[in-house]
Amino acid sequence: MKWLALHIDTNPAGLEPVQTMLSGLGIDGLVIEDEEDFRRFLEQNQQYWDYVDEELDRSMTGKCRITFYAEESGAGFAQVAAVRIALAELKKKHEEYAPLLMTIDGIEDADWENNWKAFYKPMEIGERLIVIPEWEEAETHGRAALRLNPGLAFGTGGHATTRLCLTALEKYVRPGMKMLDLGCGSGILSIAALLLGADSAMACDVDDKAVDIAYENAALNHVGKDRYTVLAGDILGNSGFQKELGGGYDIAAANIVADVIIALAPNVQYLVKKGGIFLCSGIIDERAEEVRGVLEASGLTILEANASEGWYSFVCRLAE
Secondary structure (H helix, E strand, O other): OOEEEEEEEOOHHHHHHHHHHHHHOOOOOOEEEEHHHHHHHHHHOHHHOOOOOHHHHHHHOOOEEEEEEEEOOHHHHHHHHHHHHHHHHHHHHOHHHOOOEEEEEOOOHHHHHHHHHOOOOOEEEOOOEEEEEOOOOOOOOOOEEEEEOOOOOOOOOOOHHHHHHHHHHHHHOOOOOEEEEEOOOOOHHHHHHHHOOOOEEEEEEOOOHHHHHHHHHHHHOOOOOOOEEEEEOOOOOOHHHHHHHOOOEEEEEEEOOHHHHHHHHHHHHHHEEEEEEEEEEEEEHHHHHHHHHHHHHOOEEEEEEEEEOOEEEEEEEEOO
């Protein structure tokens, strides 16, 4: 098995927030390189050295780096894409943690997308959907075909959290529904809802790039802007943006991370109509009960709790 070494460069203030972000995505095997720790080690162990190599000293100057590893596989590339999205959100909210730059050893940026594409193949999901990359051909066998070119946005269908969401949408989407996709990434969930019979969908993401990607994927599936709207904004940090999204949705989905879902839960009542469905995923198993408690405290009844590969999703109904 081949592995990719990924590095995130930050500053001392950003080390802990980046670690927390990665932990929320289920990434805990981290290597931390910090100039302050290096200097502290030297000071506390002066009796063991009398010379510090100049090149080593120079290499540690100003360094605050977190390294983690991902498989060079479909699941690994999906995980890296999730980190990119989360890192972009963190960077937007906390410029003081700069540079917040992620680099990958063993693969050039120019090769990233092509290497990633090699692992992305048509996937049958649930009983009614098949996700087909734009550059592939596949027999649909009567399934609704969702064609996708996700670029580097999270949401390919290959990650367990996305599959959990798509399977739930297949079960709960009904003709004529109005759907909201929070943290849309590639647009996979909202476009799938439309293909499954929803009448209209609104999608949003904190990453501006997601807007173009989601619209491009909608066009691949012959979904026009008369039925589909994508906006960039932060629903938690901007009350005006929440008003722009509106309310009264029959079903809303949030495939994000536990911390965002917890913060979002009290707002569901303003987004989803009474008796409507709220679907959330991206929750690592260690935090599933914590998220469940917050959802229930926010007036939501848990209809289903589903798990796959260490990730949880909840299907909830807002009280009538």
